[in-house]
Amino acid sequence: MITLYDMSLSGNCHKVRLLLSLLALDYQTKPVDLRGGEQRGPGHLQRNPFGQVPVLEDDGLIVRDSQAILVYLAKRYGGENWWPDDAYQLAQIAAWLSTAANEIFHGPAKLRVHHKFGSLIDTAAAGQTADKVLGIIDRHLQSQAWLVGNSVSIADVAVYPYLALAPEGDLDIGEYANIIAWFQRIRALPGYVAMPGMWQD
Structure with missing residues (x-):
């Protein structure tokens, strides 16, 4: 088990x-x-x-x-659907895992911890980081449905939660149309599970 x-x-x-x-x-x-x-x-x-x-x-x-x-x-x-054998695809997945642990953590995730739990942070720096990473991801998703390749991967799973929880960090996620469409694709996946506080359409 x-x-x-x-x-x-x-x-x-x-x-x-x-x-x-x-x-x-x-x-x-x-x-x-x-x-x-x-x-x-x-x-x-x-x-x-x-x-x-x-x-x-x-x-x-x-x-x-x-x-x-x-x-x-x-x-x-x-299996291959979640862990591709292609070296370039794996490198792209690794890059998004790094983004989840770096820019998303230091931006949207820190803002959520501040607004929801009262943690003291540099809100200006976190806000700038959040705006930058949200803009980059929204532009990236303008030309493709998923972060890497033609199907969902662990890159999407790693990046999704703290972006979907952005409202709890006082971030207006609604202006990022490509991210919202990506949210909807993730939520349509068989087996999808949510958590409280996530963006609602």
Whole structure:
């Protein structure tokens, strides 16, 4: 049985829940009480010494970090549709995973944490980063349906949650028509699962 150490309001955890559902994999969740400090306890630190979620446990293997978990699930369970053999496509996927961990984290994700949970951040810097990355993604999606290639990939799964949660970061996502159309394509996928706070059309 696959076990996901999870936090229900985390966009990074939602990436993993979304891919597990899209792949129709059976799994169980074990909530980690971040507000209570469970992530700093010895049990969780043994799974992830950085004290973060999500963490995936599968057949005795432990994988930390949401992007790494997506790679693991795509390669082990997704087949060619989710983990292509083409070197260029894999490089593009890796680039979007990096964008999810960098610009999207430092822009839309940080703004959400500020507005929803009261975290102190440099809102001006986060806002500039968010505007830049949203513009880049919207232009990229003007000429193609998915971030990489002709079908959904883990690049889309990695980037989607914190963009869909942008309203909780006080970002007006509605002006990005190509991103909105991409949201709708993702939501139409068999096995799609949402989470509270995501943009609604």
